[in-house]
Amino acid sequence: MSFRDQIRKGSTETLLLMLLRDEPMYGYQISQELARRSDGYFETKEGLLYPTLHRMQKEGLINSEWRQPDGSRRRKYYTLTRLGREQLKEQKEEWQLFMTQLQKLLETN
Amino acid sequence: MSFRDQIRKGSTETLLLMLLRDEPMYGYQISQELARRSDGYFETKEGLLYPTLHRMQKEGLINSEWRQPDGSRRRKYYTLTRLGREQLKEQKEEWQLFMTQLQKLLETN
DNA sequence: CCCTTTTGCCTAATTTAGTTAGGCATAATA
DNA sequence: TATTATGCCTAACTAAATTAGGCAAAAGGG
DSSP: OOHHHHHHTTOHHHHHHHHTTTSOEEHHHHHHHHHHHTTTSOOOOHHHHHHHHHHHHHTTSEEEEEEOOTTSOOEEEEEEOHHHHHHHHHHHHHHHHHHHHHHHHHHHO | OOHHHHHHTTOHHHHHHHHHTTSOEEHHHHHHHHHHHTTTSOOOOHHHHHHHHHHHHHTTSEEEEEEOOTTSOOEEEEEEOHHHHHHHHHHHHHHHHHHHHHHHHHHHO
16 A cells, blocks of 8 residues: 555545535546546545445435436436535544644644 | 544654654653644554554664663664655655645535 | 447455553652 | 552554455447
8 A cells, every 4th residue: 555545544435525515426426526626636446435435325424326317327326415414514624623733743844 | 433533544654753853752752742742633542653663663764772861761762764754755745745635625615 | 240448336355554452560759 | 658650562353445356238449
């Protein structure tokens, strides 16, 4: 595992909540969007993405729904729940605090 | 594990390198200093601190040396190696990049 | 028309940072 | 003298993340 991977630990759930904030998305779309919006910096491997989505649904942060547009293939769309929205807010604040504290220490050196 | 703990994952090694940059320190001192400098935000549990120091020494990032000031008790002091210094520099840059990318995504939402 | 690539969802096995929960010993202090 | 703080350590467990696949439908190139 690269140091970059090591650093990103702990950010997965927040990233997923962020992406789902504005519109429902399906798994494959999430991974594409995440890479696109971060210029390739954030990549979620599928072996992490899907289990995480399932866990988050079990925890009530998101809901899922299969959709099958005519002629197209079926996709499982995830939507933020109210609890998920609250969590996103809290997690964003926690990340801000973390970054502030880390920045403080980084600067002293 | 709290969300705060989850977030801090991946930061341990960088924090230790940072603390050791200016002067050699021993384990107990490291944990105290880390908490002090971050107003209690960063806390390293001993069960993580010591194994991490050992691993870092094995990887050549730090050296250790027992010191026994007269009348006082023995302490194991850790010093940054040249490799450790290089790593610190790289890791700081990686953290800056991570924070930039995360901030970018956080702001769009 | 076939064949490869992309899309799309999933799981099992393994790794490893981190937590929990201790042990053990010396120095300081109440 | 008994308790607290200092100081180092390890073993067992948890859980996020990686690795390495499987399976199927749609798209696109030759």
